[in-house]
Amino acid sequence: MVEVTIEILVSGIVQGIGYRPFVYNLAKELNLKGNVQNLGDAGVKIIVQGSKEILDKFIELLEENKPKLCIYESFQVNWETTPSLFESFEIAKSSSETKGIGFSYLPPDVSICDECLQELDSKERRRTDYPFNSCVDCGPRYTVIEKIPYDRPNTVMTDFPFCSECNKDYKNS
Structure with a gap:
């Protein structure tokens, strides 16, 4: 082949x-x-x-x-x-390289999704009552980005370190 x-x-x-x-x-x-x-x-x-x-x-x-x-x-x-x-x-690690193939938009802020709302209310899940819960489908994007490429260190969230479990999620998904 x-x-x-x-x-x-x-x-x-x-x-x-x-x-x-x-x-x-x-x-x-x-x-x-x-x-x-x-x-x-x-x-x-x-x-x-x-x-x-x-x-x-x-x-x-x-x-x-x-x-x-x-x-x-x-x-x-x-x-x-x-x-x-x-x-x-x-x-791969993000790059400052540009290809100029088309216009890219900064992602919008999106209101909290149903799954994250359920996680807030669930006593069995680790983000119970965590007021800043978000996922790939919801949460702030446009208002937190400082520069591109869009990676956590390039957002205002860089000053808020992940807990060990969230860090595993971030690195493995």
Whole structure:
């Protein structure tokens, strides 16, 4: 089977909404190799390797199953046949690199979602009564960002360290 490498460049609302974990989980599910990375122009770069058939499915699922807050302004796929470059799939450290493929928007602030409201009221869950609960589908984005790429250290939240459990969640999703 011939491995193919593709670079996918996306712009729109693709940072601060759980897009990289979504891409990571999809790539792992399809046994693909490569990485996903936030860019300095608020876009995202995906480099992924696998068979053409599986990569076609990956692209289809990126478009069909995107996160709730995701809006694609541009979705550019560059195909090439290269030797295997990766051994696994990972979320790469954000880059100040810009690709200029389309306009990216800062993600909006979104009111608390039903799942986070349920977590506030549940006595069995760790965020019970925590007034600042949010997730990839809700919470502040636009009002807390200081610069892009959108990563926690680039927001006003950098002064509020995660507890050990939340830090595990952040690093593993």
